Amino acid sequence: MLRNKSSEYLFLAVCLTVLTGTVLFLLVLMADLILDGVSRLDYQFLTSFPSRRAARAGIAPALVGSVYLMILVALISLPLGVGAAIYLEEYAPKTWFSRMIELNIANLAGVPSVVYGILGLQIFVRYFKLDRSLLAGALTMSLLILPIIILTSRESIKRVPESIRDGARALGASKWAVVQDHVLPLASPGIFTGCILAFSRAIGETAPLVIMGALTYVAYLPDSVMSEFTVLPIQAFNWISRPKVAFHVNAAAAILVLLTMLLTMNAVAVLLRNKFETKLEL
Numbered sequence: 001m002l003r004n005k006s007s008e009y010l011f012l013a014v015c016l017t018v019l020t021g022t023v024l025f026l027l028v029l030m031a032d033l034i035l036d037g038v039s040r041l042d043y044q045f046l047t048s049f050p051s052r053r054a055a056r057a058g059i060a061p062a063l064v065g066s067v068y069l070m071i072l073v074a075l076i077s078l079p080l081g082v083g084a085a086i087y088l089e090e091y092a093p094k095t096w097f098s099r100m101i102e103l104n105i106a107n108l109a110g111v112p113s114v115v116y117g118i119l120g121l122q123i124f125v126r127y128f129k130l131d132r133s134l135l136a137g138a139l140t141m142s143l144l145i146l147p148i149i150i151l152t153s154r155e156s157i158k159r160v161p162e163s164i165r166d167g168a169r170a171l172g173a174s175k176w177a178v179v180q181d182h183v184l185p186l187a188s189p190g191i192f193t194g195c196i197l198a199f200s201r202a203i204g205e206t207a208p209l210v211i212m213g214a215l216t217y218v219a220y221l222p223d224s225v226m227s228e229f230t231v232l233p234i235q236a237f238n239w240i241s242r243p244k245v246a247f248h249v250n251a252a253a254a255i256l257v258l259l260t261m262l263l264t265m266n267a268v269a270v271l272l273r274n275k276f277e278t279k280l281e282l
Contacts, residue, residue, distance in 0.1 A: 033252050033255060033256065034256065036248070036249050036252035036253075037249060037250075037251075037252030037253035037254075037255065037256045038253070038256065039249070039253075040249055040250055040252075040253035041253050041256060041257070044058065045057075045058050045059065045250075045253060046058065046059060046060065046063065046257070047060050048060060049061060049218075049219050049220075050062075050217055050218070050219065050235070050238075054244060054246030054247045054249070054250055055246065057239075057247075057250055059232065059235055059253075059254050059257060060221065061218040061219070061220065061221055061222070061229070061230055061235075062218070062230050062231055062232045062234065062235035062254065063232060063257065064221050064222065065134070065218070065222055065229035065230050065231050065232075066203065066231045066232045066258075066261065067261075068134055068222055068229070069134060069137055069138055069141065069229065069231055070199060070202065070203055070265075072134060072135065072138030072225065073138050073141045073142050073145070073199065073202055074199065076138055076139065076142040077141075077142040077145055077146055077149055077198070078149070078195060080142070080146060081145075081146050081149030081150050081153060081195070081198075082149065082153050082191060082195075084146075084150050085149070085150050085151075085153035085154040085157060085191075086153075086157065086179060086183075086184075088101070088102065088150070088154060089154050089157045089158060090157070090175070090179055090183070091175070105147050105150050105151065106147070106151065108146075108147040109147035109148055109151055113144055113205050113207050113208050114207045114208070114211060116140060116141075116143050116144045116208045117140065117207055117208030117209070117210070117211030117212050118211055119140070119143065120136060120137075120139065120140030120143065120208060120211075120212045121211055121212045121213065124136040124139050124140060124212070125212050125213060130226070131213075131226070131228075132212065132213035132214060132215065132228050132229075133225060133226045133227060133228065133229070134222055134224075134225050134226070134227055134229045135225040135226060136212060137209055137212065137214055137229060137231075138225075140208050140209070140212055141202045141205065141208065141209075144201070144202060144205065144208060145198035145199065145201060145202050148194065148197065148198040148201065149194060149195055149198050151194070152190065152191070152193070152194020152195070152197065152198070153187070153190075153191045153194055153195075155190065155194075156187040156188075156189070156190025156191050156193075156194065157183055157184075157187045157191075159187070159190065160182075160183050160186045160187055164182050164183070164186070165178050165182065165183065168181070168182050188273075189273040192269050192272050192273045193269060193273060195269070196265055196266060196268075196269035199265055200262055200265065200266065203232075203233075203258070203261060203262060203265070204233055204258065204262070205233065206231075206233040206234055206237055209231060209233075209234060210234060210237075214228075214229060214230055214231065214234055215228055215229070215230050215234075216230060216234055216235070216237075216238040217230070217238070218230045232254055232255075232257060232258040232261075233258065235254055236251045236254040236255050236258070237251075239251035239254065
């Protein structure tokens, strides 16, 4: 008995040590990133185009491309992901076919992002001839995060008590009325959380976009969904791969802008979740 407790204490001590070391490493890394990049964060850096001279280079095309890409990804993936979750949880018959679909969705959530890049290259870029456009990139990233949205949305819908559905049906509500007026409002906080986690993954992905042919140098702003584009992770990767230290400073500044966008998205998701939770409590 004492030996088992000693093993548990040793395991906890090792876990705490690893966790503390990881947190300290991340703090040091963030401090170094801020010290390097904060000096380059100004209006000129945010509104300038890439340049061979580090002092004149900016992130305007990458910043606009990232914003446009995430808007398109949200418009594509949210209706499909939440709609699929509603169908699988509320409408689909519990057969071997539906269970096979659920298993495949769970497996797709763990597929490396490089595979989605190859899929997007073959289907959207070559087969549908969308070229290296914003639309092709948005469709590829939507495929990447759809399994996450479906799984998290299903779990949120599943947590809604069955008694609420039964009570609404007893009062004569239709199937869709139950889902629209009772299930979705109760599940919306969890759905928002799952979606923002998916978008957080999408905004930081580089490999799928590089494989499908997103550009590393864009000297113009995208003006349509068929425009060629770049995003902040690709721009930072391009700069960090150069030998000059000044470009490394630019990369650190671009990463800080990317982190700011990510934190803003998370803050909006938390505010929306809290707003819906407050309405439900009333």
